[in-house]
Amino acid sequence: MAGVHVSTTVNGDDVEFVCPGSESLLDVLRNRLGLTGAKEGCGTGDCGACSVTVDGQLVCACLMLGAEVEGRQVQTVEGMAQGDQLHPLQRQFIENAALQCGICTPGFLMAAKALLDRNPDPTETEIRYALAGNLCRCTGYDKIVRAVSATAKELSQEATTKGSKKR
Amino acid sequence: MTLDTQFTDQKFKLVGSRPDRPDGVDKVTGRARYGADASAPGQLVGAILRSPHAHAKIKKIDTSKAEKLKGVKAVITSADLPDLTNGNRGNYDILENCMARGRALYDGHAVAAVAAIDAETARRALSLISVDYKVLPHVTDVDAAMRSNAPIVQPHVRTAGGEPSDKPTNIAQISTFGHGDVEAGFAKADKIVEKSYKTEQTHQGYIEPHACLATVGPDGQGELWVTTQGHYTFRNLCASLLGMDIAKLKVTSSEIGGGFGGKTHVWMEPLALALSRKANRPVKLVMSREDVFRASGPTSSTSMDIKIGCTNDGRITAATATLRYQDGAFPGIWGMLGAMTAFACYDLENVQSVGYDVLVNRPKVAAYRAPSAPMAAFGVESTIDLLAAELNMDAVEFRLLNAAKEGTKASYGPTYGPIGIGPTLEAVKNHPHMHAPLGKNQGRGMACGFWFNFGGQTCTDLNIGVDGTVNMTVGTVDVGGARASLSLIAAEELGIPYEHVKCNIGDTASLGHNDTTEGSRGTFSSGMATIFAARNAIEELKSRAAKTWDIDPEEVDWVDGEAVAKGVEHSNLGPLSLAQIAKASPNTGGPIAGHSETVADGAGVSFASHICDVEVDPETGSTRVVRYTVVQDAGKAIHPDYVEGQFQGGAAQGIGWALNEEYIYGEDGRLQNPGFLDYRIPVCSDLPFIDTEILEIPNPNHPYGIRGVGETSIVPPLAAIANAVSNAAGVRMDHIPMSPPRIRKAIKAEAAMHQEVSAG
Amino acid sequence: MLEVQLSGTLRDAANGAASINIEAATIRELLRKVVEQYPRMAEKLEAGIAVSIDGNIFRDNWGEAIPAQAEIFLLPRIPGG
Numbered sequence A: 001m002a003g004v005h006v007s008t009t010v011n012g013d014d015v016e017f018v019c020p021g022s023e024s025l026l027d028v029l030r031n032r033l034g035l036t037g038a039k040e041g042c043g044t045g046d047c048g049a050c051s052v053t054v055d056g057q058l059v060c061a062c063l064m065l066g067a068e069v070e071g072r073q074v075q076t077v078e079g080m081a082q083g084d085q086l087h088p089l090q091r092q093f094i095e096n097a098a099l100q101c102g103i104c105t106p107g108f109l110m111a112a113k114a115l116l117d118r119n120p121d122p123t124e125t126e127i128r129y130a131l132a133g134n135l136c137r138c139t140g141y142d143k144i145v146r147a148v149s150a151t152a153k154e155l156s157q158e159a160t161t162k163g164s165k166k167r
Numbered sequence B: 001m002t003l004d005t006q007f008t009d010q011k012f013k014l015v016g017s018r019p020d021r022p023d024g025v026d027k028v029t030g031r032a033r034y035g036a037d038a039s040a041p042g043q044l045v046g047a048i049l050r051s052p053h054a055h056a057k058i059k060k061i062d063t064s065k066a067e068k069l070k071g072v073k074a075v076i077t078s079a080d081l082p083d084l085t086n087g088n089r090g091n092y093d094i095l096e097n098c099m100a101r102g103r104a105l106y107d108g109h110a111v112a113a114v115a116a117i118d119a120e121t122a123r124r125a126l127s128l129i130s131v132d133y134k135v136l137p138h139v140t141d142v143d144a145a146m147r148s149n150a151p152i153v154q155p156h157v158r159t160a161g162g163e164p165s166d167k168p169t170n171i172a173q174i175s176t177f178g179h180g181d182v183e184a185g186f187a188k189a190d191k192i193v194e195k196s197y198k199t200e201q202t203h204q205g206y207i208e209p210h211a212c213l214a215t216v217g218p219d220g221q222g223e224l225w226v227t228t229q230g231h232y233t234f235r236n237l238c239a240s241l242l243g244m245d246i247a248k249l250k251v252t253s254s255e256i257g258g259g260f261g262g263k264t265h266v267w268m269e270p271l272a273l274a275l276s277r278k279a280n281r282p283v284k285l286v287m288s289r290e291d292v293f294r295a296s297g298p299t300s301s302t303s304m305d306i307k308i309g310c311t312n313d314g315r316i317t318a319a320t321a322t323l324r325y326q327d328g329a330f331p332g333i334w335g336m337l338g339a340m341t342a343f344a345c346y347d348l349e350n351v352q353s354v355g356y357d358v359l360v361n362r363p364k365v366a367a368y369r370a371p372s373a374p375m376a377a378f379g380v381e382s383t384i385d386l387l388a389a390e391l392n393m394d395a396v397e398f399r400l401l402n403a404a405k406e407g408t409k410a411s412y413g414p415t416y417g418p419i420g421i422g423p424t425l426e427a428v429k430n431h432p433h434m435h436a437p438l439g440k441n442q443g444r445g446m447a448c449g450f451w452f453n454f455g456g457q458t459c460t461d462l463n464i465g466v467d468g469t470v471n472m473t474v475g476t477v478d479v480g481g482a483r484a485s486l487s488l489i490a491a492e493e494l495g496i497p498y499e500h501v502k503c504n505i506g507d508t509a510s511l512g513h514n515d516t517t518e519g520s521r522g523t524f525s526s527g528m529a530t531i532f533a534a535r536n537a538i539e540e541l542k543s544r545a546a547k548t549w550d551i552d553p554e555e556v557d558w559v560d561g562e563a564v565a566k567g568v569e570h571s572n573l574g575p576l577s578l579a580q581i582a583k584a585s586p587n588t589g590g591p592i593a594g595h596s597e598t599v600a601d602g603a604g605v606s607f608a609s610h611i612c613d614v615e616v617d618p619e620t621g622s623t624r625v626v627r628y629t630v631v632q633d634a635g636k637a638i639h640p641d642y643v644e645g646q647f648q649g650g651a652a653q654g655i656g657w658a659l660n661e662e663y664i665y666g667e668d669g670r671l672q673n674p675g676f677l678d679y680r681i682p683v684c685s686d687l688p689f690i691d692t693e694i695l696e697i698p699n700p701n702h703p704y705g706i707r708g709v710g711e712t713s714i715v716p717p718l719a720a721i722a723n724a725v726s727n728a729a730g731v732r733m734d735h736i737p738m739s740p741p742r743i744r745k746a747i748k749a750e751a752a753m754h755q756e757v758s759a760g
Numbered sequence C: 001m002l003e004v005q006l007s008g009t010l011r012d013a014a015n016g017a018a019s020i021n022i023e024a025a026t027i028r029e030l031l032r033k034v035v036e037q038y039p040r041m042a043e044k045l046e047a048g049i050a051v052s053i054d055g056n057i058f059r060d061n062w063g064e065a066i067p068a069q070a071e072i073f074l075l076p077r078i079p080g081g
């Protein structure tokens, strides 16, 4: 079986792998690179458990080919924390009990981060629609939405204090 | 030491608080390992060939081409799974469900499996297996399956609980519950409402598909890593189906990505073990989402007739229910459970419920959160609302007037102890939600629900480290914060900080048997075992302190995490903390531990009442839930965040069931929507915040008063939403899910009827 | 003497009786005597049974004492989700 040779960046690290042309990015991440944080809930783009970003764009890793990430920047949940510092979203998810079984959590974190990167002060409705591509069967989404709101608030407060310090 | 399970109303320092869960960091960083996240050196990829027919005789399976394909290491059919069940019909059914034996019984039934060096090769191998089917007539509808001319699903089945007969039938069981004289009761009624209802089949819809990694060696020893609610049960079953020794099969439960009952049953794990045994290599087998829908147990579709009569002053005089539940292709007890739970919320003098368990050519039905209760509650609670309307009485008042209470003879037989249905109804009555104004096209509904809850065999180990921290191992799985709750309980008992406890889920080699984590038993029973294990450890801690002091252990008390010498004669002895005693333990007798092996019984029934506001678009029939409130009795909420989480999750699943979710079978008996695109579960933008109110009516049979909380929350939503839709759109919906086409049809029919009436 | 109420399909195994009278001090003794009187109950026991004593349901704890005059129901064993 002829493989495709791919050079890319995953969570800031240079990575090379060889995979069949038909292999999904999700299978590459999970089976070739040992990054099992992204989950397969459906394999058809319907659940968002496999959410990662490629060049900052939120994608379903199950719908993208491994071969497509040549020369691009891939971010997964494993790259979210800075050293031992959890990302505020990660901390807020824990503090707000926004996960029960946790299988959907990596996908939600990636999707929520993509939302806050683009819209730092979303309304409840905006949060709900931004996360509508991610399925959670355990929580009824209540505490997830609260965790995302709380993070947005926290980040904007941080930004104002930082801003005022500068001035 | 005898350990008392009686509720003691002790004052808590930690229980009831909301600390961060100990497995939180693992789960937000992607580090937690679920079923599909494990791998082993030399592992093969397993794949399963499934029947495309709803019902077919398997004349021949030719696997020779697949076996010859390079990279294929094992191919199995039912011939590789000899029947070792020794006349145990239940186990035989499980074996046959894992892989068809001569007949495919539903679309998606496994017929062969392969293990190959990679996924691509495994897929190619499946396409090289040729199966010669003779297609047989099939039946997928529960009412059709009960007709005398219906195709027979299981020729050996005769009706249990019915008239003795030698004729094959699809009615596997008839179960009757109740008391009093319903005929006489209806004769006394001023008003009677009688109505039929239907509900469609739904799936638990856990986001993590079934997955396992199996290793069996030629020495008969094996290991299974699997996403499951019951690794001990899986071990026992797999060992017996494959002829292995229980002690030689180690099963480890991975983190579990949702179960809701669906992971209490084995579906493909025995196949993974059989493949591994044949290939002599580890085999990883993961279901696709399509496989999950087609071949892992959904809940029953149902058809029901409900009849309730009452006096003009609102007292119910008689109630009957005939409940027809389909079990899929194998006999179950789902109709029986519907019959047991249907009227459990009410205090009835004359009541009868009859449950039919019916076989059809669909996947084997499995438990789904308070199994069978939501459908029966839909029928009963809708009828209750209809009756209240006939009486011109407030629906909550009507329920309060007839609610079961302590001393009521339950419709399923026994007499209730202290229970929470009345208090949940009172809370609903006084809830601001009940009195909030409604907008245009909006309606409000409420409904009640009941579930039993269970305990079961439980085993917990608690080991104290020399630094005074505590390592606890439990055998129930953590489906949503159990580690946090159990750590709180251990810390509470020992009098140490929550952070000093580490709770692990033990594999089958490290603990005695634990029953499956079902029936909302996790916190109830492992909580009880944890209390006992901690109290046993405290006895040991006291005796070590006594040794240190050279006094009698009887003279030592345990107060707030410290050993204290009793009496003025010992006033010179300062207290010894758990950490101090632990540090000295190497010289006072070695490691300090507490264990508990127990049967936790007496979980205590639980009740919930839900309020729901919906908005129905009369043009499209589409329905939005705009406000939702759950009121439920938890006995005692150990970690309220996760109790609320259970309430909210159950309500959301119920909302999906009520409005969208359904298995759609074609004329050919094949499932037409085996994916999340066409089987639509609620997404974030579909739902409002779900408000919760936790009531705490202590369970007298648990030291902390805990009842199960995980399941009851899915019972009321179907009915609550149906009642709300009816109040919003002026049509009574008798078919779940209330999808837009069904609601539109009902609105049109209602309008046509009004026209006729006004014209006539 | 306890009056043991039978529910659901358990009556089948007791020749249709809705209740049976048995003298027993524990669940274990009760179940043993039920099978002695009605051998077909053995099958039901195998399939799983629960005993309700004064409204509390016991599934496994066969050592549980049964008070005199207790209300006893034999129920099929029920699973959960």
Ligand code: FES
Pocket (backbone or CB within 6 Å): A039, A040, A041, A042, A043, A044, A045, A046, A047, A048, A049, A050, A051, A060, A061, A062, A063
């Ligand atoms: S696994 Fe990619 S969307 Fe579900």
Ligand code: FES
Pocket (backbone or CB within 6 Å): A098, A099, A100, A101, A102, A103, A104, A105, A135, A136, A137, A138, A139, B207, B257, B258
């Ligand atoms: S927490 Fe289980 S699916 Fe979201």
